[in-house]
Amino acid sequence: MSVMGSFIISQYVLDHFNFWVAVILMMIGLYAMITKNNLIKKLIGMSIFQTAIILFYVSAGVKEGATIPILEHHAAETEQVAAGDAGAEHGSVVGADHDVSKSSEKAPAHEVHEINPDDYSNPLPHVLMLTAIVVGVATLGVALAVAQVIYKNYGTLEEDEILAKIKAAENDG
Amino acid sequence: MKWIGLIAVIFTGGLLLSAMDDFPNWGDAHSPANSSPVSQYYIEQTMTDSGVPNMVTAVLADYRGYDTMFETVVVLIAGIAIMAILRVAKQVPGGAKPTPAHEVGDQHDIIIGTTCRLLIPVLQLFALYVIAHGHHSPGGGFQGGVILGASFILAAIAKGLDPALQRLPEKRYVKLAFVGVVIYVSFGVACLILGENFLDYGVLHELLPTMSAEEARSHSMLGVEIGVAFTVSMIMFAIYANLASKGELEGGL
Numbered sequence: 001m002s003v004m005g006s007f008i009i010s011q012y013v014l015d016h017f018n019f020w021v022a023v024i025l026m027m028i029g030l031y032a033m034i035t036k037n038n039l040i041k042k043l044i045g046m047s048i049f050q051t052a053i054i055l056f057y058v059s060a061g062v063k064e065g066a067t068i069p070i071l072e073h074h075a076a077e078t079e080q081v082a083a084g085d086a087g088a089e090h091g092s093v094v095g096a097d098h099d100v101s102k103s104s105e106k107a108p109a110h111e112v113h114e115i116n117p118d119d120y121s122n123p124l125p126h127v128l129m130l131t132a133i134v135v136g137v138a139t140l141g142v143a144l145a146v147a148q149v150i151y152k153n154y155g156t157l158e159e160d161e162i163l164a165k166i167k168a169a170e171n172d173g
Numbered sequence: 174m175k176w177i178g179l180i181a182v183i184f185t186g187g188l189l190l191s192a193m194d195d196f197p198n199w200g201d202a203h204s205p206a207n208s209s210p211v212s213q214y215y216i217e218q219t220m221t222d223s224g225v226p227n228m229v230t231a232v233l234a235d236y237r238g239y240d241t242m243f244e245t246v247v248v249l250i251a252g253i254a255i256m257a258i259l260r261v262a263k264q265v266p267g268g269a270k271p272t273p274a275h276e277v278g279d280q281h282d283i284i285i286g287t288t289c290r291l292l293i294p295v296l297q298l299f300a301l302y303v304i305a306h307g308h309h310s311p312g313g314g315f316q317g318g319v320i321l322g323a324s325f326i327l328a329a330i331a332k333g334l335d336p337a338l339q340r341l342p343e344k345r346y347v348k349l350a351f352v353g354v355v356i357y358v359s360f361g362v363a364c365l366i367l368g369e370n371f372l373d374y375g376v377l378h379e380l381l382p383t384m385s386a387e388e389a390r391s392h393s394m395l396g397v398e399i400g401v402a403f404t405v406s407m408i409m410f411a412i413y414a415n416l417a418s419k420g421e422l423e424g425g426l
Binding site for chain 1: 174175178179181182183185186189190193194196197198199200201202204206207211212213215216217219220226227228229232233237240241244247248251252254255258259309310311313315316318319405408409412415416419420
């Protein structure tokens with residue numbers, strides 16, 4: 001039984017812990033958006049929800065053992081250094097490796113050869129979330145501006161008090 | 174009322190968690206998102222297409238140039254919307270009376286003033302580095318623009334909004350925000366004039382004879398990122414200045 005239990009835990013929780021974190025954060029944000037009475041607290045919930053989505057996307061682009069999606073662009077310089085002192089201990093293997101690939105195809109010197117996609121994490125979710133973060137800040141600013149106008153006109157940010165004031169104004173008019 | 178919300182939230186979360194088994198494992202290099210031909214192409218071909226080592230910047234400013242252009246426009250519209258919302262509200266009579274917060278901001282604290290005077294130039298220099306070095310190291314227009322905007326906001330917090338607005342008045346920051354979008358669009362229009370698709374930077378090498386098509390892409394990305402940084406930094410400051418002063422642009426926090 002314990003083997004079965006640990007199997008289920010590893011399959012449902014440990015292998016997918018990034019999704020668990022995203023879903024739990026999303027639930028916290030959604031709960032705040034639905035039940036909180038204060039408009040600022042609703043906006044805080046919206047921000048938590050947004051963070052959950054950002055974490056979800058970024059974690060979808062993770063590869064085990066991969067590095068950031070930025071190529072090594074000093075390869076040409078290290079190549080020349082390695083070729084310069086061929087007797088160097090650590091540089092010779094790298095230099096020989098690069099020379100082979102350099103002779104096989106006539107490519108520009110700055111180009112990095114044989115890029116393996118498994119070595120770099122997925123750049124696409126990073127790009128999408130990069131713009132989403134900035135746009136999220138801008139939309140949060142708009143929301144705060146609307147909240148400020150509501151406070152100016154009604155003197156409160158509590159939802160039920162605003163509704164009561166609106167109903168009272170309707171009955172008067 | 175609260176338990177209805179709790180039930181809805183738990184129901185939604187339970188639905189999402191019940192699908193957990195179908196999702197790829199953490200760090201799976203062969204998950205559908207990671208093995209899609211699009212991201213494989215970005216990783217393998219960015220260097221040959223444009224000579225830019227930072228794939229995120231290349232995808233942001235070149236492959237998905239349209240997306241980024243309209244994201245910049247969204248940021249600009251959000252800033253204008255904030256100004257519009259708060260300005261209209263100014264004419265509405267009644268409501269809560271304004272709090273006299275002016276006296277608090279007028280105190281000049283020597284420690285805060287000196288620290289900010291030392292910090293702000295370094296911050297702005299770092300922001301320019303992040304913008305200009307965006308295609309060789311982590312960075313780019315959005316990140317550097319936000320740092321640049323934060324330096325203006327820091328000045329506004331430390332010295333009060335009025336001195337900050339004397340140096341960066343509303344007319345100037347709105348103009349600069351528009352200049353950013355105009356820079357971005359002008360790169361696209363230049364490609365159109367030279368007979369290629371909108372935002373297809375490769376053709377811009379005809380403008381400079383010594384430049385190859387890859388270098389033209391790389392340099393156009395820098396230009397586009399500068400445009401993004403203009404808009405983002407100015408709108409960040411606009412959001413702060415308008416929200417902190419309830420749209421009146423005086424006094425501040």
